[in-house]
Amino acid sequence: xxxxxxxxxxxxxxxxxxxxxxxxxxxxxxxxxxxxxxxxxxxxxxxxxxxxxxxxxxxxxxxxxxxxxxxxxxxxxxxxxxxxxxxxxxxxxxxxxxxxxxxxxxxxxxxxxxxxxxxxxxxxxxxxxxxxxxxxxxxxxxxxxxxxxxxxxxxxxxxxxxxxxxxxxxxxxxxxxxxxxxxxxxxxxxxxxxxxxxxxxxxxxxxxxxxxxxxxx
Numbered sequence: 001x002x003x004x005x006x007x008x009x010x011x012x013x014x015x016x017x018x019x020x021x022x023x024x025x026x027x028x029x030x031x032x033x034x035x036x037x038x039x040x041x042x043x044x045x046x047x048x049x050x051x052x053x054x055x056x057x058x059x060x061x062x063x064x065x066x067x068x069x070x071x072x073x074x075x076x077x078x079x080x081x082x083x084x085x086x087x088x089x090x091x092x093x094x095x096x097x098x099x100x101x102x103x104x105x106x107x108x109x110x111x112x113x114x115x116x117x118x119x120x121x122x123x124x125x126x127x128x129x130x131x132x133x134x135x136x137x138x139x140x141x142x143x144x145x146x147x148x149x150x151x152x153x154x155x156x157x158x159x160x161x162x163x164x165x166x167x168x169x170x171x172x173x174x175x176x177x178x179x180x181x182x183x184x185x186x187x188x189x190x191x192x193x194x195x196x197x198x199x200x201x202x203x204x205x206x207x208x209x210x211x212x213x214x215x216x217x
Contacts (some may be wrong), residue, residue, distance in 0.1 A: 006067040023061045027071040039109035074121030085133040092134045097156045104160035114157035
């Protein structure tokens with residue numbers, strides 16, 4: 001993986017005919033493919049086919065699949081609507097998380113990239129600036145505020161992934177029924193008696209408690 005982010009590398013001009021596509025078009029094609037077939041389908045060859053061109057031509061715009069993934073993530077982040085900060089910090093941060101959840105449920109491949117890759121591009125930087133503006137008058141130090149931003153993104157992605165993997169939750173519930181019936185886990189049985197075997201995370205409540213624990217009231 002190139003140590004220089006894709007946004008800081010100049011696009012190659014190539015030799016011969018001028019480029020027929022733009023980096024934005026390549027990114028859009030990759031997102032369309034991922035939305036339709038999932039992240040494993042995204043390759044230089046498949047994205048090129050989506051555009052009706054050869055894989056070699058994509059190297060005028062990106063150096064690798066890693067570049068594509070970073071560009072895809074940042075392009076989706078452009079979908080946040082960032083109003084002028086104002087009012088209490090917690091409701092404002094929760095609104096950011098709500099929008100993040102909506103984007104992740106719409107693009108089911110996005111939570112995996114948020115959890116496994118660290119890519120902060122132009123739109124991601126705008127989002128970070130917005131969060132820091134919300135917290136501008138908060139007494140926490142800068143390091144704690146940056147940590148809050150990272151935790152927000154990670155927790156939103158994890159909870160969205162849980163929603164997307166409803167089938168996995170059902171299988172987990174079936175196994176827990178077996179465990180309870182076996183009678184060897186008294187504390188687990190007591191905790192789950194009378195409730196759902198796989199309690200659904202309460203999105204805003206969970207994130208609120210984490211952010212208050214991190215930043216204080």
